[in-house]
Amino acid sequence: MTNLSLQSASEPLSTLKREGKSDLAYVYIPPGPAGEALPLVMFCGGYRSDMNGTKALYLEERCKARGQGYVRFDYSGHGASGGEFNDGTIGAWLGDAMDVLDHVAKGPVLVVGSSMGGWIALLLVRARAGKVQGVVGIAAAPDFSEELFVRLAPEQQDEMMRTGFVEVPNDYSDEPYHYSRNFYEEAKAHLLLTKPQVADYPIRLIQGMKDKDVLWETAAKIQKNYSSGDVDIVFVDDGDHRLSRPEDLELIDREIQALNEALS
Numbered sequence: 001m002t003n004l005s006l007q008s009a010s011e012p013l014s015t016l017k018r019e020g021k022s023d024l025a026y027v028y029i030p031p032g033p034a035g036e037a038l039p040l041v042m043f044c045g046g047y048r049s050d051m052n053g054t055k056a057l058y059l060e061e062r063c064k065a066r067g068q069g070y071v072r073f074d075y076s077g078h079g080a081s082g083g084e085f086n087d088g089t090i091g092a093w094l095g096d097a098m099d100v101l102d103h104v105a106k107g108p109v110l111v112v113g114s115s116m117g118g119w120i121a122l123l124l125v126r127a128r129a130g131k132v133q134g135v136v137g138i139a140a141a142p143d144f145s146e147e148l149f150v151r152l153a154p155e156q157q158d159e160m161m162r163t164g165f166v167e168v169p170n171d172y173s174d175e176p177y178h179y180s181r182n183f184y185e186e187a188k189a190h191l192l193l194t195k196p197q198v199a200d201y202p203i204r205l206i207q208g209m210k211d212k213d214v215l216w217e218t219a220a221k222i223q224k225n226y227s228s229g230d231v232d233i234v235f236v237d238d239g240d241h242r243l244s245r246p247e248d249l250e251l252i253d254r255e256i257q258a259l260n261e262a263l264s
Helices: 054-066 090-103 116-127 144-151 154-163 181-190 216-225 246-263
Strands: 014-016 024-029 040-044 070-073 109-114 132-138 165-168 177-180 202-208 230-236
Touching: 014 090, 024 054, 024 090, 040 054, 040 090, 040 116, 054 070, 054 246, 070 090, 090 116, 090 181, 109 116, 109 246, 116 132, 132 246, 144 181, 154 165, 154 181, 177 181, 202 216, 202 246, 216 230, 230 246
Parallel strands: 040 070, 040 109, 109 132, 132 202, 202 230
Antiparallel strands: 014 024, 024 070, 165 177
């Protein structure tokens, strides 16, 4: 099993400056000679997560070890990037990912998305078909804005619509989640599970059966909606939402390596 020794500042940060938009912080690892034939791995993090999470840093180490190009970044309003979190939307964060893909990532790309990042990854491959050649979703959460709204009590739904936002408990910190009406309504333009989708690229989904945030049925819905494509699910019987245990991390990397072989 992997012995984790991850450093949050393993590589120096770079900044993508954008006219009229917030600066984006990122780390780019160019491919080595042994990995030039492999797709670059681009990691898209989750809602309120930054690029110094366990999965992002572990995959950086594994990609560097085999000479594979790698990039991780912070969406606007997250981590070291500029902007305000509460101004963010799915469309804005998709735009951030597209800018990193267009201006930082080199060559063909394999996108790895965690939770909300799985939604961003599926939107990204649709927007940049050809350059993005495959997706690995880790507890991928497309359309989670709809699921979130359904889970709110009627009085919370009413509060969001009247005041513009609602706060709900956060299981991962003392700071509650702040969900805005603007975020909820803007996300409707990016829903993926309301109709069948076409995919001519492989999708690999890793889903914990004990995930209380993204239920396992979501992975099954993704597979059904992309039924015309190459979609496989790996269910982790005792896995939770984080999927950050050593055995989970090794599983994620194995799926990446399997797609490396298939794509190269």
